[in-house]
Amino acid sequence: MGRQPCCDKVGLKKGPWTAEEDQKLVGFLLTHGHYCWRVVPKLAVRCGKSCRLRWTNYLRPDLKRGLLSDEEQQLVIDLHAQLGNRCVWSKIAAQLPGRTDNEIKNHWNTHIKKKLRKMGIDPVTHRPLDQEAPPPAQQPTPPPPTTTAWQQLDGAERSQQAEDEDVKAVPLIQPQEIRAPPPTASSNCSVSPASVISPACSSSSAASGLEAAEWPEPMYLLGMDGIM
DNA sequence: AACGCGCCCAACCGCATCCCC
DNA sequence: GGGGGATGCGGTTGGGCGCGT
Structure with missing residues (x-):
């Protein structure tokens, strides 16, 4: 099994994510519409696994925050x-x-x-x-x-x-609609848009989350026009 | 006011599985 | 069909924070 080199071995950054990194990651994912974790590290200076985890666990717009009901x-x-x-x-x-x-x-x-x-x-x-x-x-x-x-x-x-x-249970998300750009034809990533949503949340309701989704609390994620 | 302890959660690690060549 | 790379997933860890003493 080809094992992906760990972040140490390829000199990629580890540890807590910074606001700037979050901005870059979100901006990249939204801009490209596809979620090819192989190319993301080049932008975020993180390994693909870290990027995917950060996105699925924290940055995904359809995430609910707060305690479980x-x-x-x-x-x-x-x-x-x-x-x-x-x-x-x-x-x-x-x-x-x-x-x-x-x-x-x-x-x-x-x-x-x-x-x-x-x-x-x-x-x-x-x-x-x-x-x-x-x-x-x-x-x-x-x-x-x-x-x-x-x-x-x-x-x-x-x-x-x-x-x-x-x-x-205090919701941490401020409702704000966003629209993810459609997958670009120029993208050479074969990942389907369906994979945008983590398999963990691949239900139809989750899949529709990107259409009218909520953004996580961090306000620095707002106004990402200048990214990239 | 300072210190220690315990809890919570974001992130990492490593294995398993999938997929492409 | 086999090998190698990419992705997914579960377990674990460690830092930050709040609370109690």
Whole structure:
């Protein structure tokens, strides 16, 4: 397998992104309409992986910011229960337009996991902790339960938990419509526009996000006319 | 007011898979 | 059909920040 040289080996920059880098990246992606990560590093002085991650996790215009809503959180838990122990964050993210796999993964590890444990639910098996996980001989992932342990919780407690989160859920995005330019014929990148949206969010709603999308909070992303 | 601790999240790393030649 | 390059994905890390002592 041809492994892409790591950023160190090719002298590409690492670490936190600067406003200037964000501007360049967004400007490039919007200008070219295609998302060929191979050529992006030449502009952003970052490896393609970093550029892609930065775009999909932070700069994408259709991203939702802030904490997951009660519905989203419950959906994540349900999907995790259905998809099994092997976390398929991208698949979960695909069901949550505007959310990234990284975001969901982080939220799971920091919030939901802890919360489930606190409630006496095994975050891996989605069963009460006092009920030991099924023996290894069994199917590692339990069949999709009709009702998860989370769903079986007392409704009041659930809403209380969700309320605590929702109160703090302050959207960081200021609505602003943008239009991504259509793919240019001059582009030699064979990546289809569909790949613009991360596979994690390849749902139709997400795909339409570029047409009338929201921009992330950083105001320096606005007014990128002079880029490039 | 200063310090320490814990939490959160952006970003990196490395493997897996896809795709093109 | 095989090899190599590009991309996707999940796990992990580390810096920043807020809170408690």
